[in-house]
Amino acid sequence: MDELDAVFRALADGSRRELLDRLHARNGQTLNELCTGLVMSRQAVTKHLAILEGANLVATYWRGREKLHFLNPVPIHAISERWIDKYEHGRLRLLAELKKNFEEDSDG
Amino acid sequence: MDELDAVFRALADGSRRELLDRLHARNGQTLNELCTGLVMSRQAVTKHLAILEGANLVATYWRGREKLHFLNPVPIHAISERWIDKYEHGRLRLLAELKKNFEEDSDG
DNA sequence: TCATTATGCAACTATATGGTTGCATGTCAA
DNA sequence: TTGACATGCAACCATATAGTTGCATAATGA
Numbered sequence: 001m002d003e004l005d006a007v008f009r010a011l012a013d014g015s016r017r018e019l020l021d022r023l024h025a026r027n028g029q030t031l032n033e034l035c036t037g038l039v040m041s042r043q044a045v046t047k048h049l050a051i052l053e054g055a056n057l058v059a060t061y062w063r064g065r066e067k068l069h070f071l072n073p074v075p076i077h078a079i080s081e082r083w084i085d086k087y088e089h090g091r092l093r094l095l096a097e098l099k100k101n102f103e104e105d106s107d108g
Numbered sequence: 109m110d111e112l113d114a115v116f117r118a119l120a121d122g123s124r125r126e127l128l129d130r131l132h133a134r135n136g137q138t139l140n141e142l143c144t145g146l147v148m149s150r151q152a153v154t155k156h157l158a159i160l161e162g163a164n165l166v167a168t169y170w171r172g173r174e175k176l177h178f179l180n181p182v183p184i185h186a187i188s189e190r191w192i193d194k195y196e197h198g199r200l201r202l203l204a205e206l207k208k209n210f211e212e213d214s215d216g
Numbered sequence: 217t218c219a220t221t222a223t224g225c226a227a228c229t230a231t232a233t234g235g236t237t238g239c240a241t242g243t244c245a246a
Numbered sequence: 247t248t249g250a251c252a253t254g255c256a257a258c259c260a261t262a263t264a265g266t267t268g269c270a271t272a273a274t275g276a
Contacts, residue, residue: 005122008119008120008125009120011116011119011120012116012120013263013264014113014116015264017116017191020195024194024195027202028205028209030222030223031222032221032222032223040264040265041265041266041267042222042223043224043225043265043266043267044264044266046223046224047263047264047265048264059206059209059210061209062223064222064272064273065221065222065223065272065274066221066222066273067222067223068209070205070206070209071195071202072203072206073195073196073198073199074203076192076195076196077195077196077199080188080192080196083125084184084187084188084192086132087128087132087179087181087184088181088184088185088188090132091185094132094135094179094180094181095180095181095182097135097136097178098179098180101136101167101169101178102167121234123234138252139253140251140252148234148235148236149235149237150252150253151235151236151237151254151255152234152235154253154254155233155234156234170253172242172243172244172252173242173252173253174252174253175253175254
């Protein structure tokens with residue numbers, strides 16, 4: 001369960017989700033490439049990427065002096081399967097409960 | 109997109125995910141019921157529930173002096189559809205890219 | 217060789233976060 | 247009516263987080 005926690009925490013930040021989106025759009029980018037167009041400093045991006053790496057969402061390897069970043073979709077698949085699906089299954093039932101509750105509420 | 113951010117942030121904390129799990133197990137619990145068995149104070153639970161409410165993950169209504177909490181599955185469905193699915197679709201391709209990259213790496 | 221480029225490391229800062237405690241308010245039931 | 251119960255509100259605290267700046271290191275290429 002601790003792996004899930006790292007992933008959820010990593011995904012909590014919008015800048016990190018944007019970095020993932022950029023890698024999703026074009027995989028294997030260098031740090032500098034990922035920095036272009038962002039308002040924050042390179043160091044800030046480095047830190048975000050380190051957190052994504054720590055959550056196994058990004059894998060890296062060195063090509064000369066460049067560090068290439070690759071998206072690893074496995075942890076996202078994991079939270080989808082192990083956590084989100086649980087809520088999706090009972091979704092219509094839960095919605096019905098909510099609705100019923102609000103109806104009772106407005107009835108008095 | 110700001111709604112997604114609130115949901116991701118709300119889900120980042122393990123205590124909050126546990127509260128959602130408890131409501132998923134039994135919907136409509138009062139604050140006191142949700143507190144039982146947890147190590148933190150009632151006030152801490154209140155704050156967590158407020159954050160979940162702020163992200164629309166939990167809906168509440170009053171019955172006398174008791175506050176009932178209901179799970180709202182819609183935001184979880186939303187992040188699943190609007191964010192996670194995007195990564196799930198290209199998942200095998202992304203994995204293949206990762207694998208290929210590591211093979212090239214070990215080749216030299 | 218040497219300047220340039222790509223990145224890392226460390227120290228520092230401001231604010232967000234998760235938690236606490238104490239007291240107030242409103243509802244229920246004897 | 248009054249005490250107990252369920253919850254809210256506010257102040258406070260320690261730590262985590264997101265960001266910065268400055269300097270160091272290593273690869274590239276002219």
